[in-house]
Amino acid sequence: MVAQPDDPPLIAARGLTKHFGDFTAVDGIDVEVRRGEAFGFLGPNGAGKSSTMRMIGCVSPPSGGTLRVLGMDPITHGSQIRGRLGVVPQRDTLDEELTVRENILVYGRYFGLPRSVIRERATELLEFAQLSERADELVEPLSGGMKRRLTIARSLVNEPELLMLDEPTTGLDPQARHALWDRLFRLKRSGVTLVLTTHYMDEAEQLCDRLVVMDGGRIVAEGSPRQLISEHSTREVLELRLATDDHELYEAKVSDLATRVEVLPDRLLLYTDDGDAAAKIVHERGLAPLSTLVRRATLEDVFLHLTGRTLID
Amino acid sequence: MSALERSPRGGAVQRLGRMVPFPAGASMARALVERNIRAYRSRWITLVSGLFEPVFYLFSLGVGLGALIGQVDAGGGRMIEYAAYVAPALMAAAAMNGAIFDATFNVFFKLKYTKLYESVLATPLGPRDVAVGEIAWALLRGSLYSTTFLLVVAVSGMARSWWAVLAIPTATLIGFAFASAGMALTTFMRSWQDFEYVNISILPMFLFSATFFPLSTYPEALQWVVQATPLYHGASLVRSLMLGDVGVGLVVHVLYLVMMGLVGITFAARRVERLLLT
Ligand SMILES: Nc1ncnc2c1ncn2[C@@H]1O[C@H](COP(=O)(O)OP(=O)(O)O)[C@@H](O)[C@H]1O
Numbered sequence: 001m002v003a004q005p006d007d008p009p010l011i012a013a014r015g016l017t018k019h020f021g022d023f024t025a026v027d028g029i030d031v032e033v034r035r036g037e038a039f040g041f042l043g044p045n046g047a048g049k050s051s052t053m054r055m056i057g058c059v060s061p062p063s064g065g066t067l068r069v070l071g072m073d074p075i076t077h078g079s080q081i082r083g084r085l086g087v088v089p090q091r092d093t094l095d096e097e098l099t100v101r102e103n104i105l106v107y108g109r110y111f112g113l114p115r116s117v118i119r120e121r122a123t124e125l126l127e128f129a130q131l132s133e134r135a136d137e138l139v140e141p142l143s144g145g146m147k148r149r150l151t152i153a154r155s156l157v158n159e160p161e162l163l164m165l166d167e168p169t170t171g172l173d174p175q176a177r178h179a180l181w182d183r184l185f186r187l188k189r190s191g192v193t194l195v196l197t198t199h200y201m202d203e204a205e206q207l208c209d210r211l212v213v214m215d216g217g218r219i220v221a222e223g224s225p226r227q228l229i230s231e232h233s234t235r236e237v238l239e240l241r242l243a244t245d246d247h248e249l250y251e252a253k254v255s256d257l258a259t260r261v262e263v264l265p266d267r268l269l270l271y272t273d274d275g276d277a278a279a280k281i282v283h284e285r286g287l288a289p290l291s292t293l294v295r296r297a298t299l300e301d302v303f304l305h306l307t308g309r310t311l312i313d
Numbered sequence: 314m315s316a317l318e319r320s321p322r323g324g325a326v327q328r329l330g331r332m333v334p335f336p337a338g339a340s341m342a343r344a345l346v347e348r349n350i351r352a353y354r355s356r357w358i359t360l361v362s363g364l365f366e367p368v369f370y371l372f373s374l375g376v377g378l379g380a381l382i383g384q385v386d387a388g389g390g391r392m393i394e395y396a397a398y399v400a401p402a403l404m405a406a407a408a409m410n411g412a413i414f415d416a417t418f419n420v421f422f423k424l425k426y427t428k429l430y431e432s433v434l435a436t437p438l439g440p441r442d443v444a445v446g447e448i449a450w451a452l453l454r455g456s457l458y459s460t461t462f463l464l465v466v467a468v469s470g471m472a473r474s475w476w477a478v479l480a481i482p483t484a485t486l487i488g489f490a491f492a493s494a495g496m497a498l499t500t501f502m503r504s505w506q507d508f509e510y511v512n513i514s515i516l517p518m519f520l521f522s523a524t525f526f527p528l529s530t531y532p533e534a535l536q537w538v539v540q541a542t543p544l545y546h547g548a549s550l551v552r553s554l555m556l557g558d559v560g561v562g563l564v565v566h567v568l569y570l571v572m573m574g575l576v577g578i579t580f581a582a583r584r585v586e587r588l589l590l591t
Pocket residue numbers: 020023024025043044045046047048049050051052591
């Protein structure tokens with residue numbers, strides 16, 4: 001489904017703010033999400049991603065600014081909005097007193113759906129989540145990946161127009177992550193609008209059409225992954241590991257080889273459009289690096305450039 | 314489709330859920346009651362144990378001890394068998410205990426550990442549905458107990474009047490008052506230790522609310538304290554109905570319990586909102 005330019009946005013936030021006491025968790029952000037897109041909030045822990053998601057999910061009243069979700073105000077129409085959302089919270093909140101299937105059946109009842117409809121959907125959703133075999137077992141002994149898939153399956157029982165996923169794959173092993181991404185791709189193809197948060201840049205690059213980079217409650221950049229990379233980084237990055245405890249000492253010796261050099265505790269990052277050429281010159285200068293790696297620039301590099309910090313500390 | 318879903322019990326959940334009338338603004342609460350019934354299926358044994366406790370009390374205290382005590386003053390100098398005196402109080406106390414258990418311990422567990430309400434509040438249900446749903450569930454379970462108890466009382470000849478039938482809705486009203494107040498207080502509890510305060514207030518009320526001996530046996534000064542407790546009003550109401558002493562005076566008891574329940578449930582909903590919708 002392709003968004004029409006005159007479609008009203010599913011989410012529209014202006015100057016959206018959240019305070020907890022004196023602390024400002026979300027500091028006046030502007031966001032617009034259109035129907036059919038996959039939109040991401042990328043940022044490190046504490047950036048204010050979950051606080052933003054909870055406001056959009058109508059379980060946390062905004063402290064300031066305006067927010068419209070599906071064209072409605074969460075303060076006055078919270079229940080109606082929630083009825084059309086699917087929510088996957090950062091921590092699973094499955095009902096451990098119920099079986100896998102019952103988790104979906106009961107959740108569907110919270111949306112006021114008829115029992116026969118839910119039963120049918122439950123079977124499909126368990127299939128989708130690859131949990132059909134475990135349907136009548138209790139939730140508690142499931143693996144982390146299975147619980148995450150069940151949480152996602154459960155969030156789809158009301159056939160939401162907008163699916164909100166807060167760190168959907170954090171804590172999962174690589175295999176489980178890829179399996180989940182695959183499910184999310186399928187959802188997106190079927191027309192569900194996805195909004196997700198992540199601190200994995202590869203997740204953001206894989207899944208998001210458009211994203212905002214958040215740090216300290218503010219939005220520091222916005223665009224498609226490719227746009228962001230081309231705007232804030234070079235095409236390639238040369239990573240240099242040198243035989244030293246202080247990589248800073250070498251910065252001046254290579255700074256002419258790159259558009260920009262970032263110094264990390266254990267390596268230097270040289271931003272250049274031709275990494276191999278730069279690596280060759282490094283060797284010619286006799287710097288004798290322990291290792292060199294030429295790679296494509298990622299959102300991690302964008303984040304580093306914008307904030308001076310890495311995404312995962 | 315699972316075997317569970319096809320079984321007639323699936324339909325029973327639905328019918329039970331429909332039996333509960335829900336106030337405006339909490340129409341979705343029914344879904345939470347259904348959830349609780351479902352979660353309870355695997356623990357039906359605890360349901361059965363709750364059925365027997367007041368019956369055991371009735372026979373050991375009312376019938377056993379009652380044989381030694383003989384007759385007591387039921388008010389206004391009318392003398393009745395001790396069993397007939399104590400049975401209504403046991404019914405009221407059972408309603409109180411059941412409601413307190415569901416609305417404090419169970420709610421605390423869900424609030425603090427299972428995070429049930431966090432998932433519920435992400436759906437169209439709101440804090441008011443959570444409060445109404447939990448309290449309705451406590452009442453549904455309590456009604457099952459009080460109906461059984463009343464049957465035992467009636468069969469043993471301890472009920473003196475057809476008014477006794479009204480003891481069942483009365484027990485539900487007592488449950489409403491205690492469940493609402495209990496749930497409201499539970500939202501303030503920080504740890505399991507705080508539940509000692511619940512025990513400390515419930516036990517003396519159970520023993521000294523003109524439950525086991527008449528109000529006239531208390532010293533004058535204490536009679537006021539006894540009459541201030543909610544269980545006194547609950548027990549007096551059930552007793553009057555079972556003995557057929559029905560008069561306008563009973564309205565005071567009803568109003569006391571209704572007020573307690575309404576204040577409690579309103580407060581409980583506000584507190585759930587304050588705690589979870591931050
Ligand atoms: N309920 C709360 N009370 C107080 N502070 C909070 C609360 N929720 C979040 N915060 C704080 O707000 C900041 C942003 O948190 P959060 O939105 O969870 O960030 P993220 O999801 O990006 O990691 C953090 O510093 C966190 O400690």
